[in-house]
Amino acid sequence: MGPHIVSSFDDDLIAVQARISEMGGIAEEMLSGALEAVKNRDAQMAQEVIARDKRLDAIEMEVENLATRVIALRQPMAGDLRLLISALKMASTLERVGDLSKNIARRAVYLANARPVRLSSSIVRMGNQTLGQLTEVLDAFTSRDTALAVSVWKRDVEVDEMYNSIFREVVTYMMEDPRTIGLGSQLLFVAKNLERIGDHSTHLAETIYYIVEGTPLGDDRPKGEPLGLEGY
Amino acid sequence: MTNMRMTEQDLQDRETKIASRGVDVFYGATHAIKDVDIDILNNTVTAFIGPSGCGKSTFLRCLNRMNDTIDSCRVTGQILLDGDDIYHSSVDPVTLRARVGMVFQKPNPFPKSIFDNIAYGPRIHGLVNNKAELDEVVEKSLRRAAIWNEVKDRLDQPGTGLSGGQQQRLCIARAIATAPEVLLMDEPCSALDPIATAQIEELIDELRQDFAVVIVTHSMQQAARVSQKTAFFHLGVIAEHGDTNQIFTNPVDKRTQDYITGRFG
Ligand SMILES: Nc1ncnc2c1ncn2[C@@H]1O[C@H](COP(=O)(O)OP(=O)(O)O)[C@@H](O)[C@H]1O
Numbered sequence A: 001m002g003p004h005i006v007s008s009f010d011d012d013l014i015a016v017q018a019r020i021s022e023m024g025g026i027a028e029e030m031l032s033g034a035l036e037a038v039k040n041r042d043a044q045m046a047q048e049v050i051a052r053d054k055r056l057d058a059i060e061m062e063v064e065n066l067a068t069r070v071i072a073l074r075q076p077m078a079g080d081l082r083l084l085i086s087a088l089k090m091a092s093t094l095e096r097v098g099d100l101s102k103n104i105a106r107r108a109v110y111l112a113n114a115r116p117v118r119l120s121s122s123i124v125r126m127g128n129q130t131l132g133q134l135t136e137v138l139d140a141f142t143s144r145d146t147a148l149a150v151s152v153w154k155r156d157v158e159v160d161e162m163y164n165s166i167f168r169e170v171v172t173y174m175m176e177d178p179r180t181i182g183l184g185s186q187l188l189f190v191a192k193n194l195e196r197i198g199d200h201s202t203h204l205a206e207t208i209y210y211i212v213e214g215t216p217l218g219d220d221r222p223k224g225e226p227l228g229l230e231g232y
Numbered sequence B: 001m002t003n004m005r006m007t008e009q010d011l012q013d014r015e016t017k018i019a020s021r022g023v024d025v026f027y028g029a030t031h032a033i034k035d036v037d038i039d040i041l042n043n044t045v046t047a048f049i050g051p052s053g054c055g056k057s058t059f060l061r062c063l064n065r066m067n068d069t070i071d072s073c074r075v076t077g078q079i080l081l082d083g084d085d086i087y088h089s090s091v092d093p094v095t096l097r098a099r100v101g102m103v104f105q106k107p108n109p110f111p112k113s114i115f116d117n118i119a120y121g122p123r124i125h126g127l128v129n130n131k132a133e134l135d136e137v138v139e140k141s142l143r144r145a146a147i148w149n150e151v152k153d154r155l156d157q158p159g160t161g162l163s164g165g166q167q168q169r170l171c172i173a174r175a176i177a178t179a180p181e182v183l184l185m186d187e188p189c190s191a192l193d194p195i196a197t198a199q200i201e202e203l204i205d206e207l208r209q210d211f212a213v214v215i216v217t218h219s220m221q222q223a224a225r226v227s228q229k230t231a232f233f234h235l236g237v238i239a240e241h242g243d244t245n246q247i248f249t250n251p252v253d254k255r256t257q258d259y260i261t262g263r264f265g
């Protein structure tokens, strides 16, 4: 696509995308910091993550104001319209990712102050997988790489399956030893937040696909089995 | 985001009202329209968009043989109205124009009373038998054009005394008084203020219940608002034609993309 006849229109679109990328970077750092804090029982790190969330909220507002202004002033069409509408959605999705990461950080504070436990290695793996997918989907946005976006979209099923198995594992612990219930439920919240972040990455992948292709990605995505509570 | 227009209806079952097949138009040596094929659907608003001079008005004027009045103009190919060639020697252009009415960019009421502006067409085409019927057609047309309430108490006053937006609705009433099947509009709002424009757009949406409407417009937003089908003209050809929804959210042709997003082509 060539430049717009009105050059300040280009400046505005570049600014919107730069804000989204900045939000993506912050959300990614918050998630990775929260996971470190859980793994290393690092309450200090957790507090830093919690403090960063304000910045994410502020940029989300900026994106909303900027996109609304561009839509009102320029009446964008086609690819420009798709980008702006999608930017609004991505900003709100990334803000949610920030909230969920902040929530994980809060759990990390609890875990850091509680009796040390052998952390389920599967929760660390789930964290890495979730973080990897978020990173990839943000790269897909920067490079407009729909193949990468689709690959993230398809792999969300892995996160769902990890969640299901962690759920079973932790619930088993808690039933065996009721003293672990407090801790176990914190771990379950961490896993649930990771699972939700996985869903948001999927959503981001769909949005990126729409920006580039102009058509929805469809809904025949592989999905995990809904979590059954049978047997517990 | 697949449905931009909430009023989008399924266009599959609309029948073709006008079919253009291999139409070329020349002004002397100028080749203004090149091999245009398009189907204009009934009960549908079709918008023609594209840069100035790309041939939108020229092609629109082919649809009711308005080009006949330009000496240098030569039209080849076929334009079929309900399957019949409108350029056939047996077709009377005046009768044709009663079936395919036209509204122009600049409101052009006759220098006569509001009543006579509307009554003119039905009278010359012998569509009414007596004064009562004529009164009825005039009222119905003015109501249909959403201007009745504003003029009903001054039907004997000159049409030229109305505001621009009222004059344009008067011209629409005049065009529909002959019970046309197709309504052609060449930038009908470009001389109007935003309120008058909104009234005409509202009216266009109403009118498609009864007619096929074709509108040439410079405003992409207007095309997106009022039409269900859009054809993008570029240098005398139709570069892209499809559902308005698709043209404005996901155009296929690079030239369409550049034009509607305001980029250098
Ligand atoms: N009456 C005419 N005589 C000669 N050339 C004309 C006439 N009307 C239009 N043209 C030419 O035909 C081309 C298409 O014009 P037009 O149909 O008015 O375009 P548009 O409505 O898209 O702006 C232009 O090159 C224009 O100069």
Ligand SMILES: [Mg+2]
Binding pocket: B056, B057, B058, B186, B216
């Ligand atoms: Mg024109």
